[in-house]
Amino acid sequence: MFLEELEMLAGAGRVSRQEPMALHTTFQIGGPADYYVTPQKAGEAAGIVRLCQREQMPLTVIGNGSNLLVSDKGVRGVVMALEGSLAFRENRALLPKRASWSFYDFFIKGTQVWAGAGIPLSALAVRTAAAGLSGLEYAGGIPGTLGGGIMMNAGAYGGELADCLKEVLLIRPDGELVLVAAADLKLGYRTSRMQQTGEIVAGAHLQLSEGDAEQALARIREFNARRREKQPLEYPSAGSAFKRPEGYFAGKLIQEAGLSGFRIGDAQISEKHCGFLINRGAATATQVRELIQEVQARVWNQAGVRLEPEIRLLGDW
Ligand SMILES: Cc1cc2nc3c(=O)[nH]c(=O)nc-3n(C[C@H](O)[C@H](O)[C@H](O)COP(=O)(O)OP(=O)(O)OC[C@H]3O[C@@H](n4cnc5c(N)ncnc54)[C@H](O)[C@@H]3O)c2cc1C
Structure with missing residues (x-):
């Protein structure tokens, strides 16, 4: 039933x-x-x-x-x-009837952008840059969706989604669709009110600025090249495993605790970037969780700093 x-x-x-x-x-x-x-x-x-x-x-x-x-x-x-590929539709009326907003809708008017939550951030960054808009270049290499990105207030290279968000279409826990001003979302470093309330992001209205398409695309390429050089993108991972503790870098603390390359089963601290926990092939969730706990304990003993996971744990533990 x-x-x-x-x-x-x-x-x-x-x-x-x-x-x-x-x-x-x-x-x-x-x-x-x-x-x-x-x-x-x-x-x-x-x-x-x-x-x-x-x-x-x-x-x-x-x-x-x-x-x-x-x-x-x-x-x-x-x-x-909430997934979806990018369906670019230039000539659509602004803000369609909310309940019919699909997760891959995306449209631009001037420097304003409306997008569904399922759009990959990388595609949104490239399409807005190609349209001569600046403000999302840093997100070109973040492998999440817009919805997950807003929930996490994702960011990189000095930018974060909070910088350009105007309002967000939320599904409340009772199933109501509401449009909420970004200022009311308690967006902070990798945090938002949705992490407490369980509200779901269905779409967003962004304010970008006029830019130059060639320059914006070049910046995305440059950021992506930096990622390839510094991050272990050749292995499955969930990005930075820990939030940046105030005044420190998680990767550096982990390296200084002598944990570069440390592994439990196939779960390993990347030797290329100690902030990344990678799956060498057959890692289990239990192994990754044990590795997270081990890193927290050793960094605490070594440096007296508490590392808070950025990765979110889901399911039945
Ligand atoms: C190689 C790599 C590099 C990365 N680099 C960065 C980086 O530079 N900066 C950065 O900030 N992050 C980075 N990340 C982490 C990740 O890409 C971001 O946190 C991203 O925003 C997560 O989006 P997602 O759609 O994958 O969300 P998911 O991982 O699917 O979900 C993340 C959380 O958000 C919730 N959620 C997902 N969608 C919604 C929604 N529509 N409404 C409400 N809640 C929702 C989930 O329940 C979960 O709690 C990286 C990850 C990888 C693997």
């Missing part, structure tokens, strides 16, 4: 059962989700939120899974992924 209702809300072929989360995380780790659903529109997702609330079914939202460590036992209840 629950399955049929879920399929009715999301559309045929958009629900699967016992879906391996390793297929949906950049760590390539994670056991099965009981239900895995990929709604395409804000209204469909809001319906799923209401259904799960009514049935008291746990609901977890993900984007591209690029900041996640999912338990080997998987996730109970429903995992709802």
